[in-house]
Amino acid sequence: MRKFTFILIGMLVVSGLIAQTTRVKFNGNNVAVKMEKATTEGISPVNVVSPYVNPITDAIESDMGTTIYDLPSNSCTPYGRLYVYPDGTKAGVWTLGKNPTAYPDRGTGYNYYDGSAWGPDPTLRIESVRTGWPSYAPCGPNGEIVVSHQSGTLPLVVSKRENKGTGSWTQTFLNAPSEASGMLWPRMITTGEDHNTVHVIALTAPVANGGSLYQNLDGALLYCKSEDGGVTFGDWQLLDGLTSEYYLGFGGDSYSWLIPYENDIAFVISESSVDLILMHSADNGDTWEKIVVWEHPYPFYSTTMVTEKFYCPDGSAHGVIDKYGKIHLAFGVNRAYADGASSYWFPWVDGVAYWNSDKPTWLGGDTLALHPDSLYAHGDLIGWMQDVDGNGTLDLIYNSSGSYALYYIGPTSMPQIIYDNDNDILYAVFASVTEGYETETQDRRHLWTRVSYDRGATWSDFTDLVANIFHIFDECVFPVISPTFDGGCPALLYQRDEEPGLSVRGDEDPPTTNYITYMMIDEYVGIKEGVSQSFKVEQNFPNP
Numbered sequence: 001m002r003k004f005t006f007i008l009i010g011m012l013v014v015s016g017l018i019a020q021t022t023r024v025k026f027n028g029n030n031v032a033v034k035m036e037k038a039t040t041e042g043i044s045p046v047n048v049v050s051p052y053v054n055p056i057t058d059a060i061e062s063d064m065g066t067t068i069y070d071l072p073s074n075s076c077t078p079y080g081r082l083y084v085y086p087d088g089t090k091a092g093v094w095t096l097g098k099n100p101t102a103y104p105d106r107g108t109g110y111n112y113y114d115g116s117a118w119g120p121d122p123t124l125r126i127e128s129v130r131t132g133w134p135s136y137a138p139c140g141p142n143g144e145i146v147v148s149h150q151s152g153t154l155p156l157v158v159s160k161r162e163n164k165g166t167g168s169w170t171q172t173f174l175n176a177p178s179e180a181s182g183m184l185w186p187r188m189i190t191t192g193e194d195h196n197t198v199h200v201i202a203l204t205a206p207v208a209n210g211g212s213l214y215q216n217l218d219g220a221l222l223y224c225k226s227e228d229g230g231v232t233f234g235d236w237q238l239l240d241g242l243t244s245e246y247y248l249g250f251g252g253d254s255y256s257w258l259i260p261y262e263n264d265i266a267f268v269i270s271e272s273s274v275d276l277i278l279m280h281s282a283d284n285g286d287t288w289e290k291i292v293v294w295e296h297p298y299p300f301y302s303t304t305m306v307t308e309k310f311y312c313p314d315g316s317a318h319g320v321i322d323k324y325g326k327i328h329l330a331f332g333v334n335r336a337y338a339d340g341a342s343s344y345w346f347p348w349v350d351g352v353a354y355w356n357s358d359k360p361t362w363l364g365g366d367t368l369a370l371h372p373d374s375l376y377a378h379g380d381l382i383g384w385m386q387d388v389d390g391n392g393t394l395d396l397i398y399n400s401s402g403s404y405a406l407y408y409i410g411p412t413s414m415p416q417i418i419y420d421n422d423n424d425i426l427y428a429v430f431a432s433v434t435e436g437y438e439t440e441t442q443d444r445r446h447l448w449t450r451v452s453y454d455r456g457a458t459w460s461d462f463t464d465l466v467a468n469i470f471h472i473f474d475e476c477v478f479p480v481i482s483p484t485f486d487g488g489c490p491a492l493l494y495q496r497d498e499e500p501g502l503s504v505r506g507d508e509d510p511p512t513t514n515y516i517t518y519m520m521i522d523e524y525v526g527i528k529e530g531v532s533q534s535f536k537v538e539q540n541f542p543n544p
Contacts, residue, residue, distance in 0.1 A: 023376060024387040025350075026394045026411075032337070032344040035272075035408060036505065060520045061470075064111045064493060065121045069097025070514045071504040072478040072495055073133075074253035075315035076270060077414045080135040080187055082482045082493045082518075083144075088115045090486070091164060092493050092518065093136040093146060096125055100503070100511035108134040108148055109516070112165035118518070126169050131157050133253075135188035138164070138195040140229050145198060147174070147188040152205030153181045158230055177222070177236045180204040181211045189257045189483075191265060191284055198226040199285055200233070201267055203252060214238075218249035221269065225285050239279060241290030247274050248300050251315070258319035258327070259418060259483040266327060270317035272336040272345065273301045276362075278319075278327065293329065293355055297365035302338065309337040310367035314345070314409040318481075320426075322419040327357040328456055330382065330428055332413030333370050347404055350411045351375060352383030352430050356456045382428055382450055382459050383412045388435040397438040404433075405442055405475070406506030412448075416481040418490055426452040427490050427521070431477045434464065442500040444475045449521060465521065475500045490521045 072078050072095060082092040089112065096109030107125020111118050125131065131148040139145035139160060146159040146169075156174040161167045176183045186202040205211025206219035214220040215238060222236040242250075254271035263284035269277040276294035281287060297310050314334035321327050333353050335346040351372040355361075359380075362369040375381040385394055398404050407413070412432040419426050427449060434446040447465040452458060466476050479494040497514040501507030 023384060024392060024394055026348055026385060026396070030346070031348055032335075032346050033406075035336075035343045035345050062118055062518045063121075063515050064092050064118050064518050065094065065096070065109050065516045066513050067094060067096050067098065067109060067495075067516065068100050068511045068513060069095055069103050069106055069132075069504060070495065070497070070502050070511075071095070072480075074185075074505075075251065075409065076253055076256040076268075077316055077318065077416060077478050077480060078133065078135070078187070078253070079256050079259075079318050079416060079480055080137065080189060081480045082491065083136060083138060084482045084484045084486045084491050085138070085164070086484075088487075089113055089165060090482075090491070090518070091136060091144060092516070093134045094493070094495070094516045095132045095134065096122065098123065104130065107131045108146055108159070110136075110146070111516075113518075114165060126159055127157050128171060129157060133185050135186055135200075137188060137190040137198070139190055139198065140196060141194050143229070145188070145190065145230050147186045147198075147200055149182075149184050149186055149202070151182060152184055152210035156183050156186050156200070156202060160230055172230075174200070174224075174233055176204065177214070180214045180220070180236075183222075184209060184211075185252045187255060187257050187267070189260060189265065191260055191263055194229075196227065196229040197263075197284060198230045198233075199257070199265060200224050201255060201257070203250060206249065206252070209252070216244035217247065219251065221250045221255060223279075223285070223288075239288050239290075241277070241279070241288075242269075246299075248302060250274065254315055256318050258321055258329075259481075261321040261323055261325070261421075264321050264325060266319065266321060268317045268319055268329060268331070270313040270331050271315045272312040272334065273343070276313050276317075276331065278329065280327065282325075291327075291357075292361060292363065294362040294370060295365050297367045298338075301343075303343045304340060305338045306340045307338045308367055309335055311335050311349070311370035311372075313370070314349075314413055316409050316413045316415065318416045320417050320419045322426075322455070323421040324455075325357075326455065328417055328419060328426060329355045330415035330417045330430070331355075332410045332415065332430075333372055333375065333381075334410045345408060347406075348398075348411060350384050351381045352412050352415045352428070353380055354382045354428070354456060354459075355380065379458075383415065383430045383432060383448065385411055385433050386435065386448070386462055386464075388464075395435055396433065396443045397441065398443055401441040403441040405445070405501035407477070407501070408506065411445075414478060416479050416492065418481050418483070418485075420485065420488075420490075422488075424453070424455065426456055428452075428459070429465070429479050429481060429490070429492060429521075431479060437472065439498075439500065444500050445477050446471070447476045447479055447494060447519075465519065471496070473498050486520045491519065492521070493518050 314332035317331035
């Protein structure tokens, strides 16, 4: 395993501390690309002041494991794959696959930090069957639980053990309702004093994935829960407001749980073809309220329509509920339209939007409501590509190559947010195409963060979390934040390799090793400015 500690190292890299005077826009907003379907298996066909750009002030990173199968999610970054325990132990999961391209070994990669070190790079999945898309959470007084999927015609897999980090996994299956052929792309959290209430959302298999319509929905998003630690589950529920009365169906991976506060829970649905929806329950999943954050201008949107271009969520979103009951939401924005045969997205429409439950919603079907310029003017845009060298332009390799990595989301996206209830600090982390880091043909993404000290009213400077010599040649994507803190600091895992894009879908790059890396962020990142900077390598182990 490689472990490295960075202390104020920004002077060693070109991104440094750079003052900027404007938000620089990129001249690629009219490039449109056909949208592809979500993947479950192997290779798929598929002028106001801008804040400073800061270097990372203090971060600790360790590689947790590796995988060649490189698709953590088709859309929403898969929150629910890392947990930091109060005793200082940690556990993380990812989709593991090391035998391309069919990946018969695919399943949940798991690693555990025992208080002093991560275990060895796992080579085997925890399940007895081929799986993917794991969600992880504590379960019981000292146990843990993982929920993953198999395929569009099979049940979900529930893996449990009584003591975290040790012992054999017990495997059971969570069947689809009788009218559905199978369940896909699960998301799971646990709540309660001993984390014995297990909440699961998952999609009935769409027709394109070997499934069938479920209550007239091509991909119905269903909810179920267990109140005995995953031993038994109640019936799958199609919640009011998510039925065929309102939608044609939902896309794979287009949803995420928010970080709950006690028994106050919620999940978000974010994609270009439906409203931006929050489903909220203040009573641990007994009753639900639907909140439409953004109303789609074309109800029952489909590729058979002919529409104008409209600004919309890009499909990646995450949120948190704070101790006051306030809901905070971050989501990528993009642009879309349909021409009667296909739906299209715009790979260079850029920005991460922020909304909270004190703000008005975007109703009325306005095609420009989520235009990044409008969001920025109203203080609702918190992430965008940075002019790292401060010359007033975004000097991307795309300008000469015309090539970009296909994630089917915007250049700044994959947001994760967390609220520090002890100190009233809100953190946002996102991936963004970053000037100055590229291959010969494509621009790389870095992880960035901003911090709010007034519950989302204003935001700090931008900080590049990987602006150091160890990540000069890394594409850093799919951050997944822990719902708990590591020594008072936010913690996340993310995926990195040298090549922008994916091998499993999109670019279909040659398969290569991807590293799953753990990062702990300095508690005060975003407020340290102009400090004399140096760096230290604490330990340097070989990559696993």
